[in-house]
Amino acid sequence: MQGRIGLLLAAKASEEDLKCADQIVYTMEAIERGHLPDEMCLVELGEAFNVEDPIQCQRVVRHLLDVVSKGSIGRAVLGMRQLFDPRSGVLAPDSDVLELHPRLVQALHGAQQEKANEWSVLAAPGQIKPGDFLSFTVGGKPLCVKAKDVLFAGTDREEVIYRRRRNQYFITAMVVAGTSSHKGVLVRSGAAGGAQ
Incomplete structure (x- = not known):
C-alpha cells in the first residue's frame, strides 16, 4: 500500500509515543554520563551509575521496560525514518538542519501569492491599505480602482x-453597515500585482 508521499503508510506517533522516545533518550543519556535519571535515584539526585552493579542494571532495565509499556518508540522512529527518507520529499535532502524541501517551500510561496490574489469582501476598518485594489459599484456603475490613501485607518x-483629484472616497463603516452609495466593495492586496 503506497502512501501519499510514495512510502508505506505507517501509524502516526501519538503524544505517548513521543514521550516514550523522549524518556528513553533521557535515560540513556543520563546513564552514558555516569548517573541515573532523576526519577530512578533512591539516595540523592545525580546518583552515580555503575554498570558493574547488577542491582542497578536490573533497575535500569525495569525502568526502560516501564517506559516502553506506555508508548511505542517504534512508531516514533518509523515516522522519523519516513520523514527523513529522500523519497518523501518533505525535508531538504542536502541540509544539515530540519527544513522543508525546496519544492514544498516553492509550493507554499505560490499558495501565499494565490491567496494575495483573492478578492475579499470589505468587512471592517483596517482591511484596506494604500495600493490595494478595490472593486465596487457606485451609482449603478461598476468600478475597479486602487486605494490611494486611507485616513483614520x-x-x-x-x-x-480612491480618486484624489475628484475627492472620491467612501467611509468603511458606512459600507459595512450598507448605508454607503458604494455597494459590494471587494478588496485585493496591491502586493499581488497589477489589476485584472
Missing part, C-alpha cells in the same frame, strides 16, 4: 480615498 472614521 482602523477606526470607525476610516475613509478610503
Whole structure:
C-alpha cells in the first residue's frame, strides 16, 4: 500500500509515543554520563551509575521496560525514518538542519501569492491599505480602482480615498453597515500585482 508521499503508510506517533522516545533518550543519556535519571535515584539526585552493579542494571532495565509499556518508540522512529527518507520529499535532502524541501517551500510561496490574489469582501476598518485594489459599484456603475490613501485607518472614521483629484472616497463603516452609495466593495492586496 503506497502512501501519499510514495512510502508505506505507517501509524502516526501519538503524544505517548513521543514521550516514550523522549524518556528513553533521557535515560540513556543520563546513564552514558555516569548517573541515573532523576526519577530512578533512591539516595540523592545525580546518583552515580555503575554498570558493574547488577542491582542497578536490573533497575535500569525495569525502568526502560516501564517506559516502553506506555508508548511505542517504534512508531516514533518509523515516522522519523519516513520523514527523513529522500523519497518523501518533505525535508531538504542536502541540509544539515530540519527544513522543508525546496519544492514544498516553492509550493507554499505560490499558495501565499494565490491567496494575495483573492478578492475579499470589505468587512471592517483596517482591511484596506494604500495600493490595494478595490472593486465596487457606485451609482449603478461598476468600478475597479486602487486605494490611494486611507485616513483614520482602523477606526470607525476610516475613509478610503480612491480618486484624489475628484475627492472620491467612501467611509468603511458606512459600507459595512450598507448605508454607503458604494455597494459590494471587494478588496485585493496591491502586493499581488497589477489589476485584472
